[in-house]
Amino acid sequence: MLLFTHPACLAHDPGPGHPECPARLSAVLEALRGAFPQLPWRDAPEASRQQLARAHTDAAIARVLDGRVVDGHDRIDADTVMGPASREAALRAAGAGVAAVDAVMAGETKRAFCAVRPPGHHATGDTQMGFCLFNSAAVAALHALEAHGLTRVALVDFDVHHGNGSQAIVEHDERVLYLSSHQSPLYPNTGAADEHGVGNIVNAPLPPRAGGADFRAAWRERLLPALDAFRPQFIVVSAGFDAHHLDPLADLEAGAPDFAWLTAELCWRADRHAQGRLVSLLEGGYSLAALRESSVAHVGALLG
Numbered sequence: 001m002l003l004f005t006h007p008a009c010l011a012h013d014p015g016p017g018h019p020e021c022p023a024r025l026s027a028v029l030e031a032l033r034g035a036f037p038q039l040p041w042r043d044a045p046e047a048s049r050q051q052l053a054r055a056h057t058d059a060a061i062a063r064v065l066d067g068r069v070v071d072g073h074d075r076i077d078a079d080t081v082m083g084p085a086s087r088e089a090a091l092r093a094a095g096a097g098v099a100a101v102d103a104v105m106a107g108e109t110k111r112a113f114c115a116v117r118p119p120g121h122h123a124t125g126d127t128q129m130g131f132c133l134f135n136s137a138a139v140a141a142l143h144a145l146e147a148h149g150l151t152r153v154a155l156v157d158f159d160v161h162h163g164n165g166s167q168a169i170v171e172h173d174e175r176v177l178y179l180s181s182h183q184s185p186l187y188p189n190t191g192a193a194d195e196h197g198v199g200n201i202v203n204a205p206l207p208p209r210a211g212g213a214d215f216r217a218a219w220r221e222r223l224l225p226a227l228d229a230f231r232p233q234f235i236v237v238s239a240g241f242d243a244h245h246l247d248p249l250a251d252l253e254a255g256a257p258d259f260a261w262l263t264a265e266l267c268w269r270a271d272r273h274a275q276g277r278l279v280s281l282l283e284g285g286y287s288l289a290a291l292r293e294s295s296v297a298h299v300g301a302l303l304g
């Protein structure tokens with residue numbers, strides 16, 4: 001087990017009062033260091049333009065890397081904001097996933113968790129949105145395919161919001177299976193059950209206040225069977241903890257035990273299909289208490 005993070009991910013600041021705040025990552029780091037003091041941490045490198053270009057257009061990459069953040073903040077949309085440290089944070093967040101994939105493929109570890117921000121799963125190939133600058137999970141999945149010669153990678157997303165960006169990036173690519181449970185209706189209002197891509201998209205929208213039992217049933221009955229049928233060679237996880245009942249931006253009413261249960265289900269499927277290979281990246285989660293509890297439950301389950 002390896003953990004990846006970088007101080008730049010703490011410095012990214014979308015401005016006062018923004019829910020995607022540096023304290024989120026501080027809470028996760030403190031909780032993980034307290035619960036698992038023996039686990040090794042690595043500094044995330046910056047992703048290269050070539051690695052980003054597997055998921056993003058030149059224009060989308062340039063908007064983050066070459067944009068001028070003058071005197072404070074550059075507002076890309078109503079809630080997606082760059083400050084002076086955001087460029088490096090976005091590069092490190094994406095680079096964490098790439099480095100984690102490389103470490104797993106090199107046989108250094110079977111599993112890795114990337115405690116990074118900004119999150120990524122709303123960023124489409126050409127658009128930054130929903131607090132997301134680069135789609136780090138999609139970049140990691142495509143890196144496993146392109147740099148390591150794999151042919152089947154699963155991108156598993158249990159953030160309470162639909163990963164519209166991840167779906168958009170991979171929906172024409174049958175090498176990637178995208179699975180998502182999410183609250184509906186809720187931002188970004190995509191992810192209907194009848195969106196299938198090229199047969200590689202499975203969405204399980206859940207109503208508000210669905211609760212942990214319905215969350216688990218969606219995975220057990222719809223999403224995990226699709227994962228088994230796909231027989232992934234690698235699993236990338238978009239681990240958002242905003243389906244937690246304490247989260248202020250959603251009301252799915254699940255909890256840390258549900259995240260631990262799903263993580264364990266994913267781990268044994270990784271063992272069965274993918275030589276254990278699984279890399280997880282932090283996405284959303286906006287209650288600090290929920291982030292502490294959930295990240296410890298998630299990493300504990302990754303450890304087995």
Ligand SMILES: [Zn+2]
Pocket residue numbers: 159160161240242283284285
């Ligand atoms: Zn979310």
